[in-house]
Each structure stands twice: as C-alpha cells, then as structure tokens.
Amino acid sequence: MHERILSNAEALAEALHEEMSRDERVFIIGEDLISHAGIFGQFKGIPENFPGRIIDTPISETCIVGSGLGAAMTGMRPIVDLHFSDFVTCAMDELANQAAKIRYMFGGQVSLPMVIWCPDGAGIRAAAQHSQSLEAWFVHIPGLKVVVPSEPADVKGLIKAAIRDDDPVMFFQHKMLFRKEGHVPEEDYVIPIGQAEVKREGKDVTLLTYGSGYYLSADAADELAKLDIEAEVLDLRTIKPVDMETVGASIKKTHRGVIVHEACLTGGFGAELTARIQFELFDYLDAPVARVAAKDVPIPFSPPLEDFVLPSVSDVVEAARAVVYR
Amino acid sequence: MHERILSNAEALAEALHEEMSRDERVFIIGEDLISHAGIFGQFKGIPENFPGRIIDTPISETCIVGSGLGAAMTGMRPIVDLHFSDFVTCAMDELANQAAKIRYMFGGQVSLPMVIWCPDGAGIRAAAQHSQSLEAWFVHIPGLKVVVPSEPADVKGLIKAAIRDDDPVMFFQHKMLFRKEGHVPEEDYVIPIGQAEVKREGKDVTLLTYGSGYYLSADAADELAKLDIEAEVLDLRTIKPVDMETVGASIKKTHRGVIVHEACLTGGFGAELTARIQFELFDYLDAPVARVAAKDVPIPFSPPLEDFVLPSVSDVVEAARAVVYR
C-alpha cells in the first residue's frame, strides 16, 4: 500500500466530499463556513463543489443546532459546525434535551441522523472561552454518541461512519491537530463507531487515550521505551460507546493503565473509564488506574500559564512510571 | 436538644428568611416565584416579608442566570432559581463560560457571590425534560462549587454556607425530597461547603452518596443490617469540592465502597469519585468500587418505565452484597 499522506483537515475534507457526493441529503451548516472554507480549512473545495449545501448562518448557535435537528427529523442529514466546541454551551438545550432525547421520548418514531462537528482543545493561546474539551458532558447524556479521533485515517473513516449513522453523533476534533499528517487510504472505508485501536503494542502499561491525548501518549511511549518500559497505546477513537473489549484485552495483558486526555481532570472522561476498568477488571490490575489531564482551572491566556495547565508528554511518562514501578 | 421537625422546603425557607434578614444584598430571582412562593413552596413567606427582593422574571433562563451574574459582579448576592434543573441547558454559557470563569479570567479582580438553585430529579412522572440530575456537568467545570444536600438540617446549614460564599455555588435539591422531614436546629448555623458526614456507622461497606441517593442508601443500610452487613452511610453533601478525607477514613475502615446517585450511570459523579478512591486508596480496597445509578436512558414517562430506570433500594442492597461477598 503506497503512503498517501494527508493532514487531518485534508482527510476530513476528502471524506466530506465523498459523502456529499454519495448522498445528496448531506449538508453542512454553521457560521463563516464559505469564505474560508472552514476556519481551519477543513471544508476546502466544498463551497465550490456543493453550492447550496454548505450554508452560512447568523451567529445563532441555538438555532444552528436546532435547524440541524429539524432538518434531520424531516429527511436531511445535516452536519452542524459549532465553530468552537466552547459554544456548545449556547446550544445545550438542543443537544441534551432535544437531539439526545427526541427519538426516545417519541417511542422510536423518528431518527436523527446528524453530526455535530466541534473543533475543541487548547494550545493556541485562545484563553478560557475558546480552548475547552467538553466531551465528558456528552458522555453523560444518553442518546448521543461521542467520537474523538486523532489521526487523519481515523478522521476519514469515522466522519463517514458518523454521517452514515442514524443517531446524533458529537464529533470532536482538536484544533491543534488539523495540520498533523498521516497515511490515509484512498478507498472509501468506514471505521465503525465504538471501535478502539491498539496503535502501539506493549506489555508494561496501557496508555488509554483519544484525540490530542493520542499524540502525547505516542510520544510518551517513545520516551518510556528508553526507560525500558513497553507502553501499549490504545486510541479509543470513540468514547461513547466505549470499546471495553479492546480495553479489557489490553489491561489483562499489561495490568496497568494510564488514561490521557486534555479535558480537565475532575469529572473528565478519564473518570468514567477508570470506574469501568476498576470495576470490570479489578483482579487484573496491579496498580490503580492513573489519569493525566489538564489541571482543574480554566485555560489561561499567557503561554507559560497555558503550557503549565495542559497535560504534557512528561506528565504521561511520570504517570506511567508511577504505576509501573508500584 | 428538643426535636424540631421541618421539611426540606421549610428548612430552606427558614434559612432564606434568616439570610435575607441578615444581609440586604441577598435576593432571589427566577420564574413564577411569587404567586406560589416557589413551585415547591420553598419560598414560603418570602414574598410577603421581603417585597422587591424576590423577583419574577420572564421565561429567559439565559438572562436570568446572566442577571444574577451581573448583579453579583456589582455588589449584590443573588440566588438564581432555575425552576427545573433541566433548564440549566438554556443557561450553560452563563454558567460554564461566564460564572465559572470570570473571576479567573480577570485575574481575581472580582468575586461572584451567587447561588444557582436547581430543583432536580425524577419520580414525578415528568418525563425526560423535567427529571434529570445533571450535577456531574458542573463538577467538570473548574470555578463552580456543587452542593447536593439530602436532609433538612443539611439544607439549612448548606444554603447558608452557599449564600455566604463568595464563589458561585450550584445548589441542587431533589424535587421528591421537599416534603421529607427531619430535625433542624433552631439556631443560626452553617455547614461548611466541602464537608461530608457519616450518617450511619458500619464496618463492612461504605455507601457513598448525596441528595436523593442518601435516602436510598439509608433504607438499604437497614436492609443490609438484616443480612448482617453493617453498612456505613456517608452523605457527601458537597460533591465539589469533595471531602476525600472523610471518604478515605471510611474506606480504610470498610475496604469496600458503593456509590449511589440518581443521575444516570455513565459519566456521572460516581465515576469521578470511583476514580479518586481507586487511585488514592488502592491498597485499602478489597473489592472494586461499585456504582448504583439510573440506567443510561432519558427518564421515561410511564410509571413502570420510570420506576425501572431509577435506582432502587434493592439495587443498592445488591451492589453492596456483591462487593461484600467478593
């Protein structure tokens, strides 16, 4: 297989092109999409190739998500762009009380095939209101699926799965990863929602991660290798539903786990995953599950502050060493 | 001390009377407060005794919370009534991106003394959009405190603490508990935010709980006693910050924990508490920490469905037995 290298932004754009060609019900709606083809260039080519199917809106997050909802209920398959995931706050009713519940409340009469696309994460000195990772909120809402891919190949396969899925899917992509590159197969493939991947094998400790945490973990695994610790890197890719089978297999092998995510520690997805691991795999654990996450403060603006708050490769290394040498 | 029995609604009203008399900056704002003195009778006497300091609003959750914010920033101490906690969804930006972050973003220039009062919980056949327990979302937002009292004496002492606190406090009270009665001291007392209480001592397993889960746990402890299992009932009362000292002391004694809450399981506060217990007290645990919670669906309307979804006393008993006999 020859190496076809794409960035995360390109992988997304390619998948969107393919899906929008395949199914004319698919469209994209959100703020300021057309002029820049998406603020991260993620919709490159779409405005030209699919006129009328990428729609600029007023600044009205509530109604942007709501319009996705209403369109999904009446035969369309919207992709709703939330611009910055921080602004999910302006559409929480539409997400939590409507999108997640409508099918259930109405006894299964209707399906809501929609993707809520949320660029998230910190690192660009954008401060507290433009830097959050809020995926854990949505894990706590029955009725939503939550996908947080890291590498370009995953982005392509998973956005396709999300678009084809008949349920509402929250799709988070970290802003700092849009330029990250990787091999992306040319063919039309789908990565099923809810399937994790072991991206590096190891026997001493499992680094369980997703999104930007994957890159931290991959780098940490390199560092750990120098210390003769073989870390397995497990990229969850979907965090709801979570692939406990793959998680279980890895923990049964390594007996140690470190969860890595950028969202702040307390109440983050790491808590849920820890709770399940310790419950389902108690007898396999030789050490407590450790969590590496952002510190429990809003993301500050100034570079030394932001850098201090965010999780780092060395945090992962330290956490892994602590559980391994326990 | 003679037994002075009040309901949770009465305890709240008494505390509010005392605090509003003590400090004229305290006021209450929300929908439909005056005519019924609060939908659960929780503001009984306030409209008459504090005219102009309990304010009916239009249906505008965003601006109700926002107006609390603006008032708190400019010298007042608002109590914002959210009517049903489900409607926090309509004010998530004001809560998560503003209230929680303003002091921090502005470098500590200002404080936000406000209480966001949220009646929550299921059991009244109010279905998916009027029955949620969403406290876990707020635990994941640095900058907010989260209080979830159960018994009347706690309500009085904690609402006073919340009102006097200079930080924003989310204060959840379960709708089904307003009529629950208990002894409430007459004097002016404050229960510090962040302090748990062991309400029943036991040596075999700790039931860690808060809010409505406390009553389930207390009943379960009675049942367990019949099975010769001595359950310790630990009412957290505050879930952010959480009193790990009291939790630790109890787990070190019982070596087993079951967390009980009404919020749905996945991503609930039980996950965070489990993660901390297993990390900080790994060597003291003889069994995995178990979680008892609502099933992972929206709250359905029909009585047999709702009853099935909510956690029950027997769920707690089963979970406790499972960890004890492990």
Next chain:
Amino acid sequence: MPDDAKTYLDIYQTMVTIRQFETMAGEMFAGGKIPGFIHLSIGQEGSSVGVCSVLRPDDYLTTTHRGHGHMIAKGADLNRMAAELFGKKTGYCKGKGGSMHIADFSIGFLGANGVVAGGLPIITGAGLSIKMRETDQVAVCFFGDGAANRGPVHEAMNMASIWTLPIVFCVENNQFASTTRTSYACSVADISTRAAGYNMPGISVDANDVLAVREAAAEAVARARSGKGPTLLENKTYRIKGHFEGDPQKYRTEDEIASWKDKMDPINRFATVLTKKKILNKKKIQQIWDEAAAKVKAAVEFAEKSPYPEPEEALEDLLVNP
C-alpha cells in the same frame, strides 16, 4: 380556501372534539389515571383549529406542553393520544413521552415539547429542509406568549426571515405564562409588533373567533407556500384552566375567568355564527357534542384496556444503532 358548510362543520366538530378530549383529560388526571402533569388548552380551540384548518397533512407542526388541541386539529388518533397520556404501551410513544412529549410523524406532527420555546429551533430546520428538498410544504410552530420572551424565538425568526423559509410562527397569547401575566413579562402589548424587527408580516387576531384565525392563517400559509417567507401570527386568547391541572391559580380571580368563559368561548361563539348561517341548530349541536364525547370515551376505554409497557422496554428506542 373553501368556505362551505361542510368545512365549517368540520371546524366546529374538531373544536368540540378537542374540548371533550381536554375535559376528559382533566377528569382522568383528577382521578389518578393520568400520571405526571398535564396542561389543557380549553378556551384556546379557536387558535388550534383555526390554524390547522388551513394545513395539509404533509405540512409540519411543532407545539408546546399545551399541545393536545394542536395535535387533534392536525388529525391525530384519539386512542393513541389517550393511551400515551395514560402511559400505555399502545400510546403514540409507547408510554415514553406522555402529554408533554407526544408526536405523530405520520401526520407531520413533529412533537410537543417540554422546554418552553423548544419547538422554534426545530421548526427552523423543518423549514430549511422544505426549502432544500424543494417541496411546497409549510412548517408551523405554535408557542406561548411566555415562550416569546426566550432567545430561541429571536434566532428562529431572524433565520427564517433571511432565508425566506416557509414558516408560520404562531404565538398563542393566552395572557399568562404559568403564574405570570403577559402584561408583566412581555415588553409589548402586541407580540406581533416584533415581526417588524425581522422584516416579516405580523398580525394579531382575536383567536376566540375561529374564522378570524383561519383567515389570518390562510394568508400566512399561502405566503409561506408560495415562497414569500415567514409570518408572525399572534392568536390572542385566554387560558380558562389552570396552567397545569391542580394549579391553585392565586394569580387571578374566578370572576376574571368567568368573564372569558361566558362571553368569549370560541366554541359557543362559532356555534352562534353557524346557527345564524343555518348550518347548525340545537339538535345538530347536541349531536356533535355527543359524538365527540363518544369518541373520547372510546379513546379512554382503549387507553384503560391497553397494557402498560414492560419495564424492560425502557431500554428500547434510544438509538437506531446502539
């Protein structure tokens, strides 16, 4: 717009059916047969039937917590409605939704909503979808005067306007939002004046005159259907029953309610009109009420006889692909 005797009789019959259904619901609630809480639309039948009388089956409708009337007017099945209110398996939503969360997608009824103003963002999407799919459907959104003060209304009206969506925003001003008078909570006397802020027509009608509503709605629907965009229609009426069944109603007097009940009842007013036109007479009126009562009674029987869902069914219907 047909204006013949048959049409008028249909309208009258539908209003009576709603009244009988709501009356039954109130009784069943009081008798403990309907769990939770319910919000009745008695006195507001002029609005629901006036508007829905000009809609097609494939037009979309969203409503509120007070939506039984709209749903019946749109053509819903009384049996399945009653069963849903009772929490039964045979209900529209298999008992999962209840009064506040009921829907019938087969008639374009996209659902009641427990969140005030929750239907407005949804209707925007329904309108957009119509436009993108290039059909000539119309999307109608009922909401209350209280809802009118929530932000989503503003966003929805602006969006619908800039995209000329085929939407009728129908605000039912029944003078109260729960315990709060509209005159206190709403900054304008006529909510329809807000339409100008979105460059769309706005009109207020006496909604206890069903034909006035029908006329205004017909114009708004025609406008929407012909691609000219949205309208804000304010149906002025009065909530005769409490906000919810059991409401102590300290915020108003019996006299105030009676004054509306006596002189303004939309059903009686329409009966008078039709009687003058010789379309109705006392006997026919009695017959219509009896027929409606019988249908509602049958619905209650259906609901009562139907089983509750099995507890485990609570785990179904969340996701298409779990």
Next chain:
Amino acid sequence: MPDDAKTYLDIYQTMVTIRQFETMAGEMFAGGKIPGFIHLSIGQEGSSVGVCSVLRPDDYLTTTHRGHGHMIAKGADLNRMAAELFGKKTGYCKGKGGSMHIADFSIGFLGANGVVAGGLPIITGAGLSIKMRETDQVAVCFFGDGAANRGPVHEAMNMASIWTLPIVFCVENNQFASTTRTSYACSVADISTRAAGYNMPGISVDANDVLAVREAAAEAVARARSGKGPTLLENKTYRIKGHFEGDPQKYRTEDEIASWKDKMDPINRFATVLTKKKILNKKKIQQIWDEAAAKVKAAVEFAEKSPYPEPEEALEDLLVNP
C-alpha cells in the same frame, strides 16, 4: 453635556490614543509579541469614544472580543492593557485573560467577552443591581451586529424594558460578523428598528461622526439615568481591519475598504470639524498623535519589560475560598 473646546480635544485625543494603541497591537501581533488572536477596532473610534464620552467613571460597561477601544475610552491604563495583551504578570488580569478577557472593575469596565453576545445577560444584571441599590449609575453594553442575532440580546432587551432598567444597548454595526455580511445575516437593515419590539426607543447613527454618536448616547444615557429605561442605539460604522489580525478577508475587496478609509475615517472627519472650529490645527494634530504614540510606546515598553507570570500562578484566582 459640555460642548467646549476642552471636551472636544479630549474626545479627539482619546480617539487618536485608541488608533495608536490598536495600530501598535496589530504590529506587536505581527511581530509575535502578542499571543493568541486579537480583534482591532480601527475605524470604530467614533462609536467607542462617542458613547464613553458621556459616561461617568462609576457607570458600567461591558464589551466584546473587539473591546480595546471601549476600554481605553472608559479610562483604562494603557500599560496594564498592553501587558495583558502580551500575557504578562503586570497585566490587568495577570496574563490570565488576554485581549478577549480583559477587565478593570475600578473604572466600571465589567469586561470584554469571548462569547458573542456574552455581555448582554451580564449588563441586565448590572442594570438590575443599579435599580435595587438605588444609585443613579448607568450600564452600557457594546455588542456587534453579529451578536444582535443571538438569543440573549432578545431576552436582555425584553427584561430591561419591563423593569425599566438604566441600560444603553449599543450595537456596533460594522457591516460584518467575521466573514459574514450583516446584510446577509440580519433580517433588518437598521437593527435599531428592533427596539420597537421591546417598547424602547431605537436610533441609528452614523458612528463615524463622533459628535452624532455623542449626542445620541447622551440622550440615551440621560434617559437611563433619570429612570426612564433602556435605549437601543445602533452605531453604524465599518471594520477597517480584518476580523482578527491575519484574516485573509476574501469576503471583501481592497476597494471597499479603501472607500471607507479615505472618506469616512472618524478621526479625520472629527479633525476637519475641529479645524473648522479652530480648536485644532495641523501642529496641534501632530502633537496629539505624537503624544498618543509616546504613551503607547511607553505601554509597550512596560509590557515588554514586565515578567511573564510564573507557571504555578495558573492555579491562583479561581475561587475566593478554594
């Protein structure tokens, strides 16, 4: 309202100071000294200074992501502003906030906001607080034309109206919300027409004429201060720079920008007026620009010399009682 030479000179000076500050900020950003992203208000000085020229130090102000001008006009310290933009410990927020989250409570400046329309709910509370504390302060809220389409604006204007709060809602219509033209996203040509929907006065002014803004703002502020309630003031202007520094601006032409820059510049227009009135002459103008440049240069030096916060300081200032 004083209309003497000194007042005019103050106004002119403030406008020039803002222009110089913003120009510096653009340069410092380009040079990598300012992290993150910044939104400049060049061309909008007529709005910020016109409004703030009629405010008292104890009046409240909230603003947006594009708030440097408002903050300077309200009397903020340039050194601490620059230091904050640079992310330094000596900044207003100790480096925690940056350009989008800057505040100075000592001058009633309740903060910029990174959330579009985020200031509107807050200003409602500030207005309510004024009313409850029975002071004669006024609360002013700047927001953009883009913000005007968000729901909180609607809720805030309704609330302010029913409670006759002492608020001036000042929408700065600079014809763009990021890449989106106001003429596309906003359903009305004059946002001020929406005021009627809240039973409050609404007025649109040419905000590149600072005295026109000042006059309209004076009236709105007087109205608020005297307990007569809120006003919606629309300041029509044009955003000369990109939405953020570095914006490729594919959505407009150089010519369009130039036409505004040349003929409409609010600072030049005011200079012409003052020159005619003999309050200014070429020399004096040069002197004012030089003085402003010097102040801004000093601010940059202050910022550059200031230390970054220590990493661990990130853990401070979250709660009063952790």
